[in-house]
Structure formats: structure tokens, C-alpha cells
Amino acid sequence: MAKSNKPIFWGLFAAGGTITAFVTPALVLITLFAAMRFNMDMFTYDSIHAFAAWWLGKLIIFGVILVSLWHAAHRLRVTVHDFGVRADKQVAIVVYSLAGLGTLLTLIFLLRI
Amino acid sequence: MSELQQRQIQLEVLRYNPETDTAPRYQTYSVPCLEEWVVLDALNYIKDHLDPTLSYRWSCHMAVCGSCGMMVNGEPKLACKAFIHEYKEGQIKVEPMANFPIERDLVTSVEDFITKLASVKPYLIPKEDKPVSAGEFKQTPAELKKFKQYTLCINCMLCYAACPQYALVPEFLGPAAISMAHRYNQDSRDGGRDQRQEVIASDEGVWECSFVGACSEVCPKHVDPAGALQQIKVASTIDWYKEHLMPWMKK
């Protein structure tokens, strides 16, 4: 038996699980309020743009999205297995590619802001 | 102290004899149970009075030898700690431990677990050599407490019967074997973690675990194997990042 390489992904999964547990419900509340037009002053271009244009804001956004993606991707890989799909390698390629794509897009978008 | 209450219970037992059966079948026995009895007492009643051919393992009758693990109404239990008074219905279903091959009636095959337990080097690999004549290794109560709960495993294998990942991937080392490795890793006298990592940090080791947590829920001795596995994952991940991203940190 050899030591596994799973720690790469599991590390991101665990970090993502923790970060999403703390921040995602509140973020969803904000987008929910925005969707409900609960308060027209929130989720405005100016406020968000200001945050995203700030270097630390960029870093925070990138960090949150990065670990959320990889958390979800890794757990999805396990879940697909739990549902009986016995194609772990292929599933891993798909879900990690999705996460990679999301990461790349985030990077591009952030650099353009 | 009140008089002892008695109640007639229908015990539905899964039976299988490889010499006469092609597949397991249920057999129901009507047993006059005292309320203070455990399911094992009911099985012993059957064995002595109704059907001497029923086979099951048991010994201590005090939840420490780990022989009598079985499924009681679908839940992994020690038969000697499954109290009749907790089953309000008139019927109790008793089956051999899930996830293990049935050898005969309620007797399952133990070999897979024993092999896996042995593979994790579940013994002290001393950090330093010390002859017996030099006396004991010192260990403070706090150092003892750090690993103590993991020493309480009685190898009853109920955690394997509860673990769906073991059911789906039989190569998985499983809860009890890995938490026993953790027990030694956490022991202040031990220096064998690196040797054990080769086995427990493999794909068939902790990484097959998805933290269902069922093992810890069913453990009759309140060991927390699920916790041990997560702690190993955290430590192994830190190892990996140190090794690959900060190679200069390597010893």
C-alpha cells in the first residue's frame, strides 16, 4: 500500500467545508434578498465593485470561491460513488475539471475588475 | 424492589447452515422473557430449551469480551447489552452482523477484521529503547487521557457492521483497525506513526472513510472511531502539504 494523494483534495474539501459553513448561508441570504427585491440598496454594483476592486477584497473573494468549489467538487465525487456509480476516476476528472474551470474563470474575472 | 416481570417475545432469528441450506431463512421462537433480560438470555433460553442447533458466539455477558455482536431489529448491538425492556413490541428480529459473511446462523466470519487489525501495527513501537530493569516509561495522566478512549475498543466489530463504506468497499481498513492505530500514534511512549502511516494513509485506509459517523453511534464502549479517522485525515493532510509544498520542513 502506498500513501494516498487524496490529501491534496481533502485539504481543500475540509477548508471549503469550514468556510462555506461560516459564510455561505449569509451570502445566500443576500442574494435571496436581492432576488426578492427586498432592499434595492443592497447588492448594488457600486458597493460590490468597490469591494472587488480592493486587493484584499479580491483575495477574500478568490479564497471563498476557490475552497467552495473544491469542497463541493470533492464531496460530489464521493456522493456519486455513494449513489452507486463505480467510475471514480472519470467522475473525479469531471468534478475537478468543473472546479478548475470555476477557479480559472474567477481568476480571470477578478483580474478584469 | 419490584417483582420480576415476564413477557412472551417472538424472536425472529436468521438461520443458515451451510450443510443444509442454500440461503439464510428466518425461524421464529416464542420465548418467555424476563423484562431484565438481554437478547442473549433469550438466545440461551432457545439453545437450552427449544433448539440446541442454534449457533452463536458469546462469553462474558458483561459487554467486554466482544463475542456477541449481532443485528437486533436492524441495529448493530451486543446481544448481552440489548435489553428486552427496550423493545416494546412483542417481536424482535435477530440477524448476524451486517457486512460480514455468515458462517452459520448468527456466527459471522471474523478473519477480515483480524487481518486488517494486524496490518496497522497495533502495538507500541517505543520512541526510545529502555530496558525493563530501568523501570516504567513516565506518562502523565493528561498524556494517558489523550489516547485512553481508543484503548477501550473490544474488537466487537459493530462499527464495521454499521459502516456503509465497509459494506460498499470491502478493502476499507475500517473504523476499529484505524482507530487502534490512532491509539498508538497518540501514545506519548510511541514513535511508530511513520510506519503506520504507510498503511492507514493509503487509499484503503482513512481515505475510504466519508465520515458517515455510524461507527461512533453504535460503539458499545463509546469509542469514537469516526473522530479518530478525521484526526488522522487532518494530520495526513498537514503531512502532505508539508512534504510537497514545504520540502525544507522535512526531517
Added chain:
Amino acid sequence: MNSKPYVREVSKTTWFLSHPRYKRYMAREVTCIFIFAYTFLLIAALGALANGQEAFDAFVLGLGGPLGVLFNVVVLIATVYHSLSWFVVTPQAMPIQMGEEFVAGHIIVNAHYGAWAVVSLIILFWGM
């Protein structure tokens, strides 16, 4: 050899229906689908943000409507379930020993709930 062990097959696709604790586990695991989807929503928002005010306003407008609201409500339920199920197991994964005794699990869990509330309030305050 008379021995002929009988192996009971476990369904690879429906095993989790056999016990409530497995269902709770699967519910926890599928929250990742919603987190995945929601994160892509955030990425889309970021893309709109990068494309200027017009694009961003259009994005926010698109969020509205029953479908958008429904999506957010479902994701909210899933993420809250994720948070609860994540925090409740932290004492197992990260036990804290102080002196001889381990810190009681419920204290660690409650500390997480407290921190969660603070973080959530900060985010909401910032978002408002």
C-alpha cells in the same frame, strides 16, 4: 471443507434507504450540489461585475422572479443544513485537550455557532 460462508449483497444504489442515519448522511452529502451550483452563480455575478454596471444590473434583474427566489431558498436550506452538520462534528475531528480534560463537545459546537452568527451578521451588514 464444509464451510460455505454466505455473503449478503448490499445494493450499491439504494443502501442508504435501509437506515435513518444513512439518509441523514446522504442529505448532508448532497448539499454539495447546491453549494457547487451556488458558487457558479457567484462566479457568474463576478463575471457580470467585470463586464460593467449594465451587465451587473441585468444579472441582478435576472436573479429575480420566482425561479431565482426558489433557487435561493433551496440553496439556503441546503447550506444551513451543511453548516449545522459540519459544526456538530467538529469536536470529533478537532478535539481540544486543556490540561488533563478534553473540552466538552457541546462547548466547541456552541463556540462555532457563536462565531457563525458573528460572521453572518458581518456579511449581512456589509451586504445591506
Added chain:
Amino acid sequence: MEIIKADVAIVGAGGAGLRAAIALAEADPKLRIALISKVYPMRSHTCAAEGGAAGVIKSDDSLDLHFSDTVGGGDWLSDQDAVEYFINEAPKELTQLEHWGCPWSREADGSVAVRPFGGMKIKRTWYAADKSGFHILHTLFQTSLKYPSIQRFDEYYATDLLVEDGRCQGLTALEIRSGEMKQFQAGAVIIAAGGGGKMFPFTTNGNIKTGDGMALAYRAGTPLKDMEFVQYHPTGLPNNGILLTEGCRGEGGVLFNKDGRRYLQDYGMGPETPIGQPVLKTMELGPRDRLSQAFWGEQKKGNTVKTPWGDCVLLDMRHLGEKKIDERLPLVRDLCISYLGMDPVKEPIPIRPVVHYMMGGIHTDVQAATRLPGLFAAGECACVSINGANRLGSNSLTELLVFGRRAALSAIAHLQSNQVPSSDTALAAKAKESQNRIQALFDKSNGTESISGLRQEMMDTMEENVGIYRTGEGLAAACEKIAELRQRYANITLTDKTHVYNTDLMQALELGSMLDCAEAVTVGARDRKESRGAHQRLDFTARDDENLLKHSLAHYHPTEPPRIEYLDVVVTKSKPGVRDYSGAKK
């Protein structure tokens, strides 16, 4: 029949068997060791021992004190040369176990902690909370996994020893999983198969404690020693006999009768000591035989508490407080709550004496050698004897280690004497005999006796006549009854004629072992016309050192009761004296 060759075969994989196996593997990695047990090692009954293991380690203690406590506790029936060896080896063995990882409870400075036990002048019991035997067993089992030369044969039931040319050269054993008989050929055999408490109905012993190892040696012609000495543990749960460790009293628990009186003061163990301040070797810290006898006295006086499970006295631990009970006696609390529905933190626990341990067993010398060359024995199945007429609590766990290792060393010495094994055909013929004996059980279809029925009659007889106090009349009746049961045993019926995990067959064989042992117990007891330690006769109330400072040796006969021979006790430095457990001693 498959033949398995080994240098040493060990029967029993509990504390003593595992310790022997490790000692062999460490002494010479080339030795082939066959470790044979009817259960997986961690199921062995060593796991149920709670209180701890005695060994001199603290500076206020001394080997001499351990010696005198043990010899006095055993009512001078212990062989003092054996005790001497035992107390010397004890600290080394317990330290060795610590080096193998045993989670002994600790003092604040990190040294091993000791607790008081009954009949001890000073605290010397090493403990791992109240699961000491469990931790010892698992430490040994797990350590044994290090040695590839230890080949385990789990769930093999030893049926007969192979004795040829006056030497033990192996054994036959039934693989329970397949029902197939195997022949083990070995240069030496060590029996470490535990006691036979299950011949009594009310016992702390597990289901597997059926005296198989004792019967194995006994039937092969080597005698059983001091079988009449059966220890009642004073504190068992009244409904199912679950043990509440002597540690309960060691930590300060006290015993009350129905009037709230600390009745032990009425049985020569007073004066009453203040609650919360136990005094060693006094009151509740008296030895087990005296405490159990005191219970009997209270019962006769009508001072016991009536419960649905019979007469009880009360064990009160409430003053220890929840914290101490949870730290030192967690299993005891769990057992009381689970099996009796009572919490020792909140209420006194009803208890009564329960059959716990057999001081007697296979006769061995101080080297753990039996009279049959090539056969060695250790642990509860053996009688060295260090325990004499009454074992002190926490000496037995240590005994497993000391004499388990000793048996291994003696076996090696025996191998080195390079005796030529008997011919294969001769041994195979012996093995065939054993196989035929088992086959006969399958072939017979007209048996009239039920296994569980005979077992019940045996248990009832033992309970009624061979209890804490015995009479000549009762013992004579018991001898007659057991002889009758042995005859009727020839007529038992196997309901189950299949081969895989045939537990009906196991029970039949175990019943045979128990009946053989029970007869040695009853005959030994009938013929010992004195009161000593755990053997108390209402018709011979005094100890008779003039005639009976002797071990009894029971010699097997297939159809007759055993012949009893007597052997002088080895006395080196402690002449028989008065056992004083009153506060007035010194």
C-alpha cells in the same frame, strides 16, 4: 487427518497463553509456535478481570510484605518457593507490560499508580481504571501480532493430548469452523486454558470457562491439585453474577446489612473504620474468603436485604463521589446502571457472593511443569500453587504473566533435551482414537440425556452442596450425584449432527470437561476434613495443620471417582499462623 507440526503448542490464548507465546517468540524467532484457542484471543476471560495486578514497585512496599500477604491470604496452603519466585518476577512482568503499551493508570508525576486491595498490607495493585484484565489481554494480543512465528489457530477446540512414550507430544483439536479434526505434533505443550467456574450456576465466569484445559491434562493422567478450593467473590450483581471489582472497596466502598450495620466488624474484621478512610487488611479490605463467609453469616442471622434475586447485602460507594467513581470505577458504574438499573453514585448496590476463581488446577511445580514430561501449564487452569486456599485479589493477573513466561522457558528447556519424537504412526493412532471419540457422539442416535438438562443438574448440585460453607453430608451427596451424572453423560444426545460451528457439540464436550472437574472438586472437598481458606466445613471448623497442611492431588479414572493423593506444602520461611484481619493486629 491434517498434521500441523510445531515446536510448542499452546492451548488457550488468554493472558497466560499469550504471555507464553510472546516469551517463546522472543527467546528464539525460529521456534514454531502454535497458539490454539477455542475463541479468538481477545474473547478470553482475562478481559473480564477488573481490579488490577499486584507487584511491588513503590518504595514503601517490600517483597517480604507481598510474600507474607500472599501466604497468609492463602491460609498457608501456598508453596512458598513458588510465592518467592512469583513476587520477585511480578514487578518485572508488570513493567514489561507497561513497555508493551498497557495503559496503566498514573500518578501526577507520570509513574504507575497503585490502589489498595483486600488482604494486602500496603497498596500494590497496578490498575488500568477498572478494566485491568481487559487492557492486559489486549496489550498482550496486540503485542503478539508483532511476531510472525506465533501462528494462531483461533476457534480450535483441543480434544485430547497425544501422550506416547510417557511424554506429551502434541494434541488433537477440532477446527470449529469446519468440524474437522487436526493433529498438532509438538515437542512441548503448554495448557493455559483458564478455570471452570461455569460448573456453578451463579458465577462471574464467562460461558467459555468450562475447565477444558484442566480436563485435558487430567484425562491424560496428570493430576489436578487443590480443586476443592473455589473462591467466592464477595461482590457480584445479584441478578446475573456480574463482578463488581474489589477495587470498589479498595477505593473506599463499604458493606452494610439490612439494618445499615457494617457487619464485617462482627466477623473478626473490625473495629469499624470511618467511612471514606479505609484501613488496609481491615473491614472491607479483608480477604475474599472471609468476606463471603461473613455474608453467609448475615444470611443465617436474617440480616440480609430481600431482593427479587435472593438475599443481598449493600455495597455503598456514594461517598466516593461521581468524579472519583467515573475516574477509577467507570465500568462498575456502567454495569450497575445497565444491568441493575441502579447508579452507585446515587444509591447503595445490592450484591452477593459469586463463584469467581478456582485456586486449584493442573498440578505444576515452580517451573510450571506438570508430572507429564513435555506438558506445562499456567494461569487459572494451573495450580503452582501460589494461591493456596484463597487467592488474594490482583495476584491472578500477575500470575498469568509470571507463570505464562515461566512455562515458555521450561518448554524451551524441554525442547533442548532433544528427545526423539515417537513414530508418526504411533502418534497418528493416538489422534485417531480422539477422532473416534468425537465421531461416536455423531454416530449415536439413541441417547436419552439432554446436554442442557445434565448441565443444570450439575450446577444445582454444586450450588447446593459445594458453596461457601460445606458439610460432609452435602459433599457426599454431591459426589454421588456427580458420579451419576458422569455415567449418564455417556448417554447424551447430539441434536445437531452437522459440522460447521456445531455449538451443540461444543457444549457436549464442555459439559464433559466440567463434570470431570466437578468430580475432582467434590471428592477433594469431601475428603478434606478441615476448614481452610475458601474451603469451610461446618463439620470440621478448624484448620488442621497437623494432618492437612497438604495439597490434594486428584487422579483421573474414566469410570470411577478420582483417587486422592496428598502432597506436602512447601514451607520455607513462614510457619502457619493466625490470619488476622482485625484492626487490632500488630
